[in-house]
Amino acid sequence: MPRRTEVPALAAGMLLVGCMTLIGCATSSGGGSSGTSAATAAEPTLAPPGARRATGAAERVDLGMFDLASAFPKRNLDRRMSFLAACDVSLNTTDPDARRDVTRLLETYREANDPAQFAELLTERFEAIRLAPATPAANDGLMTGYATPVVNVRMNPDDRFRFPIFADLRGIDVDANGVDLATKPRREILASSSARARAIAWIDDPLAWALVETNGTAILRIEGTRKDIPVSRIATNGREFRSVGKGLAERGLVDPKTATLVEVARAADANPREAEAAALDNERVVFFRICDPADFPPVLGLPKGELVSGYSCAADQSVYPPGSVLLVTERDAKGAVRPVRILFVHDAGGAISGPQRVDAYFGSGNAAIREAGEMRFAVEVHRLRAR
Numbered sequence: 184m185p186r187r188t189e190v191p192a193l194a195a196g197m198l199l200v201g202c203m204t205l206i207g208c209a210t211s212s213g214g215g216s217s218g219t220s221a222a223t224a225a226e227p228t229l230a231p232p233g234a235r236r237a238t239g240a241a242e243r244v245d246l247g248m249f250d251l252a253s254a255f256p257k258r259n260l261d262r263r264m265s266f267l268a269a270c271d272v273s274l275n276t277t278d279p280d281a282r283r284d285v286t287r288l289l290e291t292y293r294e295a296n297d298p299a300q301f302a303e304l305l306t307e308r309f310e311a312i313r314l315a316p317a318t319p320a321a322n323d324g325l326m327t328g329y330a331t332p333v334v335n336v337r338m339n340p341d342d343r344f345r346f347p348i349f350a351d352l353r354g355i356d357v358d359a360n361g362v363d364l365a366t367k368p369r370r371e372i373l374a375s376s377s378a379r380a381r382a383i384a385w386i387d388d389p390l391a392w393a394l395v396e397t398n399g400t401a402i403l404r405i406e407g408t409r410k411d412i413p414v415s416r417i418a419t420n421g422r423e424f425r426s427v428g429k430g431l432a433e434r435g436l437v438d439p440k441t442a443t444l445v446e447v448a449r450a451a452d453a454n455p456r457e458a459e460a461a462a463l464d465n466e467r468v469v470f471f472r473i474c475d476p477a478d479f480p481p482v483l484g485l486p487k488g489e490l491v492s493g494y495s496c497a498a499d500q501s502v503y504p505p506g507s508v509l510l511v512t513e514r515d516a517k518g519a520v521r522p523v524r525i526l527f528v529h530d531a532g533g534a535i536s537g538p539q540r541v542d543a544y545f546g547s548g549n550a551a552i553r554e555a556g557e558m559r560f561a562v563e564v565h566r567l568r569a570r
Contacts, residue, residue: 229532241313243311243313244312265493267289268491272489273285273527280568284309284507291309307570312568316538325560328542330544332398336406340379347385348385348392349372350472367420368420368468390451399416412473413474419467425466427451430460434460480547484530492546496530496541499535499537508527511543538564539563541562
């Protein structure tokens with residue numbers, strides 16, 4: 184079960200490989216940078232509020248159309264351990280239906296001796312529910328990936344390390360008009376001495392800065408030491424997100440229709456001033472807390488647990504309760520359904536919205552970042568429900 188991989192940070196250009204063009208995932212909303220690690224309900228600026236989001240019709244889909252045998256978790260030890268760990272995390276849910284589904288799935292796992300029996304038992308005991316988005320324009324399913332980067336930092340700013348990772352700024356500075364500093368756009372927050380005093384650490388590259396904020400968790404490695412600071416997103420300033428890739432495209436440095444993440448990274452490396460300007464154009468600022476390494480990376484919407492590489496995902500928790508079991512299938516160019524993935528809703532994110540949008544967690548370290556950066560698939564998302 185790959186977690187908290189200890190690897191050195193890559194060169195700045197390669198760091199963008201895992202930086203998706205969306206806000207990746209919100210992490211738990213503990214208090215400030217105190218090190219508290221309890222996972223709680225999503226803070227509104229991180230993910231959709233708890234009220235159920237309107238969706239289209241619910242369609243019951245015959246499980247016989249899925250290649251369920253491909254999802255058999257007992258193929259190897261790592262897969263078995265990760266599956267069981269993900270089930271344990273989901274059993275922490277406060278939603279009784281989600282807990283029942285996971286309990287029944289565990290029973291099925293234990294009884295199945297081979298992929299064919301696993302598929303047969305799933306078909307007998309479960310049904311698949313596909314929720315359509317409320318608007319037809321949002322009907323296309325999409326699965327992306329995210330991971331926990333490892334980046335070099337310094338504890339104090341200088342001419343090189345000048346991009347801050349902020350602790351929670353809410354309520355620390357309210358102006359005469361009653362406007363909280365924590366709601367202002369990026370450039371105004373950066374200019375504030377009150378905000379700068381609340382920086383957890385400082386990064387030397389705008390792409391690494393964007394990567395940390397986008398993916399929501401990070402291991403900050405203090406330069407010249409072996410000391411790591413695990414951090415997780417706690418809130419944002421609530422402003423609109425704007426990706427570095429989009430900023431570079433508007434400056435004519437990449438083709439917005441065909442550019443890969445690697446090409447965006449190369450363009451940023453060759454044009455550092457434009458890359459910095461593009462990062463500053465993103466008005467959304469993410470605030471972080473320092474985590475207990477024993478509970479990192481934390482889940483969102485569940486009282487406790489850690490994200491599990493290969494099985495945890497971020498989804499819209501106003502549609503799918505935390506702990507829900509999802510079946511996700513990639514569609515090929517002809518619309519045919521490919522082998523199925525079983526994913527568990529352990530996280531959420533500001534841009535992970537609607538019933539057909541998921542973000543799969545790949546673990547920690549730069550290998551995971553590269554792998555996550557390659558994931559962008561058209562998918563069908565179904566909730567697996569016990570009969």
